Amino acid sequence: MSELRILLIEDSLADAELAKVRLRGVGEVEHGNSLSAALARLAQLVRDAANGRGHPRIPRVLLLEDSHGDAVLAQRALEAAAARFELTIARSLREGIDRLAQGFDAILLDLTLPDCVGPETVARMRAAAGELPIVVLSGADEGEVADRCFRAGASAYQEKGRIDPAALHHIVSRAIERGR
Numbered sequence: 345m346s347e348l349r350i351l352l353i354e355d356s357l358a359d360a361e362l363a364k365v366r367l368r369g370v371g372e373v374e375h376g377n378s379l380s381a382a383l384a385r386l387a388q389l390v391r392d393a394a395n396g397r398g399h400p401r402i403p404r405v406l407l408l409e410d411s412h413g414d415a416v417l418a419q420r421a422l423e424a425a426a427a428r429f430e431l432t433i434a435r436s437l438r439e440g441i442d443r444l445a446q447g448f449d450a451i452l453l454d455l456t457l458p459d460c461v462g463p464e465t466v467a468r469m470r471a472a473a474g475e476l477p478i479v480v481l482s483g484a485d486e487g488e489v490a491d492r493c494f495r496a497g498a499s500a501y502q503e504k505g506r507i508d509p510a511a512l513h514h515i516v517s518r519a520i521e522r523g524r
Contacts, residue, residue, distance in 0.1 A: 403449040403520055404430045408440040409481070410457050414504060418452060418481065422516070424509035429516065437465060441472040449520045450477045455484065455493070463492035470497030477519035499523070
């Protein structure tokens with residue numbers, strides 16, 4: 345889902361400012377005071393979008409993590425990266441599966457959730473998420489666990505104790521690019 349852009353045609357500056365305040369948070373609002381100027385700007389926006397020059401969309405990531413502390417650490421690691429991600433947190437596998445309909449570019453998945461544990465968590469999420477990239481965040485540093493996660497459909501595997509913001513950003517970005 346791409347960012348909503350609103351082109352507002354209003355000759356009254358006061359009314360235009362009021363509309364911008366009411367639309368804050370809905371999308372980017374541009375103001376024009378004439379129909380010809382608005383149509384010209386709209387044509388430019390269409391040309392830019394057709395040529396891939398529109399505003400880049402912020403990748404949306406679903407984090408499934410029941411530990412508040414670990415969720416905060418993952419969130420801070422992603423925020424510290426140069427590129428931004430929009431992060432949504434689910435505290436159980438069921439909640440995460442329910443949230444998939446909101447549209448995401450990647451999933452960060454803890455292996456120990458209240459309603460599922462281990463590589464089975466990856467298998468169940470893979471069944472629900474289709475081809476969406478799944479990056480496993482695990483406290484287990486056992487190679488066998490990582491191998492089982494990859495066989496179950498994980499795109500990448502990262503140990504929680506070794507999360508570096510740049511590395512996590514790289515892992516998530518690559519998983520998204522491979523998934524496109």
